Structure formats: C-alpha cells, structure tokens
Amino acid sequence: MHPLHDYIAGLIASQVRARHAVVIYDVRRELEQFFAEAAAGDADATGLRSADFAGVPARLFTVNGSLLEARAAVEPLTCGDKPENVVIYAPGLSRGDPKSSLLLEIEKAGVLYQPLALRSNARTVLRKRFDEVAIDGMLQSEALTYEDLAALCRGEDGGGSLLRTVFGASDPVKILTSWLLDPTHDADLDAKAASGELRNLVGAKLGLSLPADGDAIRLRAITARYVLANEFRNDLADGAVVGGPAAARLAEVPAAPGKD
Incomplete structure (x- = not known):
C-alpha cells in the first residue's frame, strides 16, 4: 500500500482490537478509496466483505443507503459471546440524532469511531519528512483527493510532489x-x-x-x-x-x- 493507507489502517485497527465492532460515518466520502484498498474479494450475499486493517482481519460492510441492511448483516456477528471483528463504513451519511440511530446497539456494543479529516491524517504522515511550512504549501489546495494525498505521502524519491x-x-x-x-x-x-x-x-x-x-x-x-x-x-x-x-x-x- 502506501504510508497514508498504513497510518489510517493502524488507527482503525486499534479500535477493532479494542471493541471488535466499529461504526464509521463519512459524510464527505473522504475514505471511500481507503476502504476499497482495505477490502479483499467480492461481497457475500449479506453485503459483507473480508478486509484487513494493519494486519487485523475484519468483516467490512459498506453502507449503500440502507442502515437497516447494515444492521441485519452485522448483528449476527456481534451478538454472541465471542463477537467477530466487523467494521461498518457509511459513506455520504452523518450519524444524525444518536437516540434514533439505527446502528445504536452496535455502536454501544462496539465503538462509534470518528476519524480526523483526511488532510489532518495526511499532515501527520508528512511530518515524518517535512516541516510545517513545506506541508502547508503541499496542502494549500482544497481540491486534493485521497489519491493526491497518497501520492504526496508516498514520496518514493524522497520528496512530496x-x-x-x-x-x-x-x-x-x-x-x-x-x-x-x-x-x-x-x-x-x-x-x-x-x-x-x-x-x-x-x-x-x-x-x-x-x-x-x-x-x-x-x-x-x-x-x-x-x-x-x-x-x-x-x-x-x-x-x-x-x-x-x-x-x-x-x-x-x-x-x-x-x-x-
């Protein structure tokens, strides 16, 4: 993969190890490409896919508009004495009112994880090689995509371009x-x-x-x-x-x- 993917995967892996079930809302769809990289193979009949987060295996459900489908697919994996590792990713959706959340029980059994903005994560990765002035120049544009930030963080030639x-x-x-x-x-x-x-x-x-x-x-x-x-x-x-x-x-x- 690349340093930006590895960094975000490590953050999610720590949540999976601690709570097994992780729910992530991403209203700006910043992490869609990240989860596409993390997933392996096609989804099964319930919509679940295998995924890997920094060496921590988990089942991944990417919400396609219906939180009810997500709950139906994931609940059997989380309600037993030994819950499986599972991540629910909801691109384009915000949590809304916590009291009426369709995933409230899963969130309570596991964790509602709110990752930092993608640019903040990229900044953390870039700090390993650049000072703040250089990073400010790289991240000046609001139009940078996940792919752009990944390329900056990758920097095989020692530079961020x-x-x-x-x-x-x-x-x-x-x-x-x-x-x-x-x-x-x-x-x-x-x-x-x-x-x-x-x-x-x-x-x-x-x-x-x-x-x-x-x-x-x-x-x-x-x-x-x-x-x-x-x-x-x-x-x-x-x-x-x-x-x-x-x-x-x-x-x-x-x-x-x-x-x-």
Whole structure:
C-alpha cells in the first residue's frame, strides 16, 4: 500500500482490537478509496466483505443507503459471546440524532469511531519528512483527493510532489516536456495550487525565474521562448554572430547557465 493507507489502517485497527465492532460515518466520502484498498474479494450475499486493517482481519460492510441492511448483516456477528471483528463504513451519511440511530446497539456494543479529516491524517504522515511550512504549501489546495494525498505521502524519491499528482510522472524532464507541449493540465495545476512548485522546477532545471503572478499561458510562452532561444544559441557555430533585429530579440532572452 502506501504510508497514508498504513497510518489510517493502524488507527482503525486499534479500535477493532479494542471493541471488535466499529461504526464509521463519512459524510464527505473522504475514505471511500481507503476502504476499497482495505477490502479483499467480492461481497457475500449479506453485503459483507473480508478486509484487513494493519494486519487485523475484519468483516467490512459498506453502507449503500440502507442502515437497516447494515444492521441485519452485522448483528449476527456481534451478538454472541465471542463477537467477530466487523467494521461498518457509511459513506455520504452523518450519524444524525444518536437516540434514533439505527446502528445504536452496535455502536454501544462496539465503538462509534470518528476519524480526523483526511488532510489532518495526511499532515501527520508528512511530518515524518517535512516541516510545517513545506506541508502547508503541499496542502494549500482544497481540491486534493485521497489519491493526491497518497501520492504526496508516498514520496518514493524522497520528496512530496504535487506535480506528480498532476502529470502522473516524477521525472522532471518528463514533467516539463508534458507541460510545455500539452496545456490540458493547466486547470489541474490551478486547482491543486501546484503552479508554485512548477515555477521552482523551471528555475532548478532550466535556470529561468518565472514571474509569480503569471497565468499558465504566459508562463508557458516565457519558458518556451527561453528554451528555443537557448537551443538556438547552443546550435550556433563557434564565433558566429547574429546581427540585425534577430540579435536584439535574442538579447531579450536570458542565457541559460549551461548547455545541458
């Protein structure tokens, strides 16, 4: 799996070990992908699936609109002298009035677990490698999904990169090439507040300082002009001189720090 999954699984595992039955409401549906990762195989006739939470096995029931179905499926597993481990996950639902909860008896026999917001869990995982300032930058956008946060926490190359979540690649050259040739990622860059990281990458790899207030079209145009101008410089024969208007236009573009 990945560090974010492992961390959340560990939190749920501690509840399962202690109380056997765990009920989780998730009105914002933040953990749907997590539970899809935790489950194994298809659901049986009652809707139960096998799942694993940090090495703790449990039966998982994912509510699909009906809490009555959840109660009917789970009660036989929790009412005996030796209750089985079971987790009820209710995406898109809030608990509402505790006194009228259809799962009240299961909650009392086990535990109603209210996990922290997904971003808070991601922040905890990221603290193992980054300081708060860096994490604030990574989590700036409200549009980050579970998959995005998992990619940030995974960081196989030692870094947390929003650009990886946008372009599906970690190689800087591939990211820059894709960005320069394909504008379809612009909306995702803005939504995930990854433009700052892109400017930093351009500065680090190309030696070009991009304006902080430029939109995607302008930044791409500046970078493309810089790349083309410096490729032209590199292709000039030793001692060759560019004259006329072309020389003036070329002089407007800063020279790259090296030929690589």
